Amino acid sequence: MSKNENNETNFGYKNVNKTEKPEMVKGVFDSVAENYDLMNDLMSLGIHRLWKRGTIELSNLKQGDSVLDVAGGTGDLSILMSDLVGKSGEIILSDINEKMLKLGKARSLDKNKLNIKTAVADAENLPFPDNRFNCITIGFGIRNVTNKLKALKNFYRCLKPGGRLLVLEFSKPESPLISDLYDFYSFKILPKLGKFFAQDEESYQYLAESIRMHPSQEEFKQMLESVNFKNVSYDIMTAGIVTLHIAEK
Numbered sequence: 318m319s320k321n322e323n324n325e326t327n328f329g330y331k332n333v334n335k336t337e338k339p340e341m342v343k344g345v346f347d348s349v350a351e352n353y354d355l356m357n358d359l360m361s362l363g364i365h366r367l368w369k370r371g372t373i374e375l376s377n378l379k380q381g382d383s384v385l386d387v388a389g390g391t392g393d394l395s396i397l398m399s400d401l402v403g404k405s406g407e408i409i410l411s412d413i414n415e416k417m418l419k420l421g422k423a424r425s426l427d428k429n430k431l432n433i434k435t436a437v438a439d440a441e442n443l444p445f446p447d448n449r450f451n452c453i454t455i456g457f458g459i460r461n462v463t464n465k466l467k468a469l470k471n472f473y474r475c476l477k478p479g480g481r482l483l484v485l486e487f488s489k490p491e492s493p494l495i496s497d498l499y500d501f502y503s504f505k506i507l508p509k510l511g512k513f514f515a516q517d518e519e520s521y522q523y524l525a526e527s528i529r530m531h532p533s534q535e536e537f538k539q540m541l542e543s544v545n546f547k548n549v550s551y552d553i554m555t556a557g558i559v560t561l562h563i564a565e566k
């Protein structure tokens with residue numbers, strides 16, 4: 318690999334310098350933040366709520382547990398987990414983007430989820446001690462991270478031994494027919510929905526492209542194993558449009 322290729326990563330279908338990607342991703346989420354929850358419901362016809370519920374059901378959380386929700390954005394997963402860990406537990410809703418996090422904080426207070434704290438944090442450099450959390454979640458966030466292995470190493474470090482990582486992410490549909498339909502929807506309809514409802518076609522084009530660039534289920538499983546996670550498995554949801562990877566320290 319040439320030196321130049323080493324410094325490059327993908328931002329959707331574009332090749333960009335690794336140092337440029339975080340700022341570009343920030344630009345996307347600054348731009349979509351205000352309409353983020355509405356667009357999630359619109360784009361998935363509300364199905365994202367089922368994916369998130371399905372994730373939490375496999376979290377094994379109990380009262381008193383400590384959870385880190387990485388790239389938690391407007392807080393859907395954190396809010397769902399709040400009652401599972403209760404008053405004696407804690408959820409840290411974290412994100413690199415202050416605008417998204419501010420919305421998450423407001424929503425969690427609105428829903429009276431007082432055990433949710435917020436922290437600005439980059440998945441690649443988590444500002445938390447080793448062996449700190451019973452569970453780490455990341456929902457629809459990992460594909461935006463520049464150095465995914467570095468982030469996975471951080472998750473491993475911050476989990477307690479026996480702790481559980483849940484990675485929910487868009488993935489590759491299994492059937493060629495669904496794949497074709499999904500491509501049509503993602504590239505022809507999704508950016509137009511973004512343009513119409515959020516006056517932002519470009520961010521939703523990035524969304525579609527970034528999903529296609531994300532590793533396959535098996536590749537991502539191998540990435541998790543390569544940083545020492547054990548009992549790595551995955552659950553395919555909605556014909557493979559979304560996959561939940563589960564791993565243990």
Ligand code: SAM
Pocket residue numbers: 342346387388389390391392393394411412413414417438439440441455456457458461462463
């Ligand atoms: N987890 C929420 C959900 O499922 O609705 C939000 C997901 S949103 C699609 C992706 C989030 O990842 C954004 O809020 C973005 O700011 C955040 N993000 C992107 N890169 C990140 C990084 N390196 N570290 C932490 N968060 C990051």
